[in-house]
Amino acid sequence: MPAHDTTNSKPTLIRAVVLDDDGKITLRDVDLTPPGPGEVQVRVVAAGVCHSDLHVTSGAWQVPQPVVLGHEGSGIVTAVGDGVDDLEVGDHVVLSWVPGCGHCRTCHAGRPAQCAFVATVVAPGGVLYDGTTRLSDATGPIHHYLGVSSFAEEVVVPASGAIKIRDDAPLEDVAIIGCAIATGVGAVRNTAAVRPESTVAVIGCGGVGLACIQGARLAGATRIVAVDVVTDKLELAVTLGATETVDAAAVPDVVAALRSAVPEGYDYVFDAIGKIRTTEQAIAALGLGGAAVIVGLPAQGESATFDPLALAEADQRILGCNYGSSIPHRDIPELVDEMMAGRLDLASMISARRPLSEAVDALADLAAGHALRQLLLPGRDTIES
């Protein structure tokens, strides 16, 4: 990978959380090159810790390393590159990991979540649109994670990945809109288009699953059954809109438990975990004409099985969902408005606020299953709880 040309630009020294080739994660000093054409620099106020960061640190997903982790965040624009006319210094932004190029076939068709350049250049290459990185240290170039790399004091991102929001919104809380909320609420609204008075089950009550539950409540679903193995998460699910719960650790058969609540099967089941077992449970719990939505992302190379005859006869659908099929510039400001109007509860989903130096502990807590959404706050060395 070529390093970005730095001859005419002085880098900023920032602290960032780097995953190295040997699997070690360290907080260290990194050079950040100023934004090139079509890019902006953002001071990160908060970064959410998501399972997709864990997939990288565990090796379930392969991405180029060394890499600065983090793909969910919020902040304030500190510099803009040439040709950026919709953002200026001081703007409050939510970071998005689908910075649509605006030029490919799917972007033109109004589906930036499927942008061809994000899928073929930015995400797999760990680079920005010109195929280079803005991050480096004495050992050489360091990659971006999903074009964001928010576990850092500052980031340089494509301007289309920094979504301007109203400046009266709490900048820490809105960080989780960039992945969990856009994905979960988007899965309900954009991918599945859940209808009022429908029946919904959500498997997995982490950040994305809880966002699905809130989306289903806002869509007017009359039954919303939450499934998880952690009692605290199920209790929060009820607070956020679930009408009943299934403790998957306490029942012998999750599908049977779901069907005992809604015997005819569900109109929509969201798999917010993305394990083979949960995907198969989501399909098996559907009713006539139902749709299983795969929102949680499995490890690379896995395969699930289902009965295609039963699916066809029952007129059911299996829907893949990337980033809630979102249009970030349309959906993210709207989600911020809904939070400000009290319709979306983000604060309850944030279980911890930690300094950047605790990134490794935050990832461990998420892996252990007892954390909800944790925020890393790069601007604060110590945080009173």
Ligand SMILES: [Zn+2]
């Ligand atoms: Zn995520």
Ligand SMILES: [Zn+2]
């Ligand atoms: Zn595109």
